[in-house]
Amino acid sequence: MPQLEVSTFVPQLFWLAVTFVILYLLMKGIGLPRVGGAIDARRRRIDDDLARAAQLKAEAEAALAAHQETLAKARAEAQAAVKETTDRMAAETAERQRQLSDALARQIADAERQIAAAKERALSEMPAVVTEVARSVTEKVTGLAPDPAGLAAAVNHVLAERAS
Amino acid sequence: MAIELRPLEQFTIERIIPIHIGGLDLSYTNAALMMTIAVVFATALMVLATRRAALVPGRWQSLAEMLYDFVADMVDSNIGQAGRQFFPFVFTLFTFILFANLLGMIPYSYTTTSQIIVTFALAAVVFILVTAVGIIRHGFHFLSLFVPHGVPKVLLLLLVPIELLSYFIRPFTLSIRLFANMLAGHTMLAIFGGFAASIGLFAFFPTAINVLLVGLEFLVAVLQAYVFAILTCLYLGEAVNLH
Numbered sequence: 001m002p003q004l005e006v007s008t009f010v011p012q013l014f015w016l017a018v019t020f021v022i023l024y025l026l027m028k029g030i031g032l033p034r035v036g037g038a039i040d041a042r043r044r045r046i047d048d049d050l051a052r053a054a055q056l057k058a059e060a061e062a063a064l065a066a067h068q069e070t071l072a073k074a075r076a077e078a079q080a081a082v083k084e085t086t087d088r089m090a091a092e093t094a095e096r097q098r099q100l101s102d103a104l105a106r107q108i109a110d111a112e113r114q115i116a117a118a119k120e121r122a123l124s125e126m127p128a129v130v131t132e133v134a135r136s137v138t139e140k141v142t143g144l145a146p147d148p149a150g151l152a153a154a155v156n157h158v159l160a161e162r163a164s
Numbered sequence: 165m166a167i168e169l170r171p172l173e174q175f176t177i178e179r180i181i182p183i184h185i186g187g188l189d190l191s192y193t194n195a196a197l198m199m200t201i202a203v204v205f206a207t208a209l210m211v212l213a214t215r216r217a218a219l220v221p222g223r224w225q226s227l228a229e230m231l232y233d234f235v236a237d238m239v240d241s242n243i244g245q246a247g248r249q250f251f252p253f254v255f256t257l258f259t260f261i262l263f264a265n266l267l268g269m270i271p272y273s274y275t276t277t278s279q280i281i282v283t284f285a286l287a288a289v290v291f292i293l294v295t296a297v298g299i300i301r302h303g304f305h306f307l308s309l310f311v312p313h314g315v316p317k318v319l320l321l322l323l324v325p326i327e328l329l330s331y332f333i334r335p336f337t338l339s340i341r342l343f344a345n346m347l348a349g350h351t352m353l354a355i356f357g358g359f360a361a362s363i364g365l366f367a368f369f370p371t372a373i374n375v376l377l378v379g380l381e382f383l384v385a386v387l388q389a390y391v392f393a394i395l396t397c398l399y400l401g402e403a404v405n406l407h
Contacts, residue, residue, distance in 0.1 A: 001172055003347070008177040009281045010189050015196030016282050023203045023260055028252035031210030035232045038214055038225065045219060 131155045171354035175278055175347070195282070198274045202263035210259075231259065235393065242397035246404045253293070254400075257286065258393035265346065265385035269378070277388075278346035280339065287339035290396045294334075298403035309406055338395060345388045349381045 002008070131152050138146045179191035209231070213224035221229055235255045239247040261277055268275025276282055298306040310327040311320060356374045360367040 002175040002177060003278070003280045003343075005177065007189065008193070008279075011179070011183075011191045011193050012177065012195055012279060012281050013285055014188075014190045015192065015199055016276075016285055019196070019199040019203045020256065020260060020286075023206055024252060024256040026203070026207050027210060027256050027259070031207065031214075031228075032232065032252055032255060034214040035210055035225075035228050036236075038218075038221070039229055039232065042219055 127152070127155055127159060130159065171351045171358065174350060174354055175275075177279075194274045195276050195279060198264065198267055198276045199260075202260060202267055202276070205267070206259045206263050231255075238394055238397050242394065243401040243404055247397070247400065250293075250297075250397075250400050254393055254396055257290070257396060258389055261286070261342065261392050262386065262389035265389055266382070268346065268350065269382060269385060275346050275350055277342055278350055280343045283339035283343040284335065286342075286392070287335040290338065290399065291335040294396075294399040294403045297400060298406075301404060302406060306403070306406070309402065334399065338392065342388050342392055345384050349377070349384050353377055353381065 131148075134155055135146055135148070135151055138144065138151070178194045180194060180197060181192035183190045183192060209224065209228050213222075213228045218225060232255070235258050236251060238258075239251045239254050243250060264276040267273055268277065298309065302308075310324050310331065312323055312327065315323055353374060356370040356377065360370040360374065363370070
């Protein structure tokens, strides 16, 4: 069995030590830092990208929130303005209506007063007219001139009877 | 038949460049050549593949990173935070054995890890490192590794010698496991190959078995490198954390 030839042990051990140490130094010095560095760089890059994405997302959300707040404020302002205008217009309309109805009421009152005055006047002239009519009718029918005092009394009597 | 079956011949050490310094035989052998090639390949993978370290890795860089992550995970999960300082050693051990095993799969090449002296030297380095780490980190307290917790005092008379034995047998189990696997695999391949060559027309059957065996041997090559590395991690973890 060639493995048990003791004379080959020394050269094998020597070259094993040499090659193993060389490989160890190369790996420790160059190979592992380089590969590890590449892996770390990638991991860092991915982490950075993720962090930046998260930050951008937060910023976008903040912007959206600000936008919504502004929108809500604008809407509230608009609603307030609309309400104020509506209230103002309603108040103005009510005021105008009140003035109009006041004016109308005054006009109605004036007219009623005038009517009442006219009626009063007409009624006050009534005995004289009726007496005149009665006199002329009597004259036409009988040809006699009636006693003016008696006629007036008779007319007044009748008018008073009707009025009661 | 003219063809002679000599399946162990493939393990013969040949001195390519005889070097003798001060009575020591430091000849550059075929085994040393394969070790050199393993170092060159491992270095090529880890250094050249990442010469232009790309954010999106290419094929070779992916392979190098996979190897790195694989060993890093192994070290982290078995030793813990303190394991980082052993990472270069475990990585070198794993890649060295892995490349030696895989290069041995090339026909007419040489399998360095089929030499008991090579595997034993590696296992001895691991054993010495583990023991040194344990003593440096814990001093006298390191001996508590041999005393199992929560065991009746009487049983300790039995268990402590067993623990001691299982500790000091580690360099042998570790080295013989790798050596025996590589030796057996390559011997089997040589036996079936020689068998196929000697029976002519019916060579199909041993050849078919050899095809399957080559697949199995690739698995064994990777698996044994992994086993060696993970046992090293386990031992180091034990020495660092004491259970």
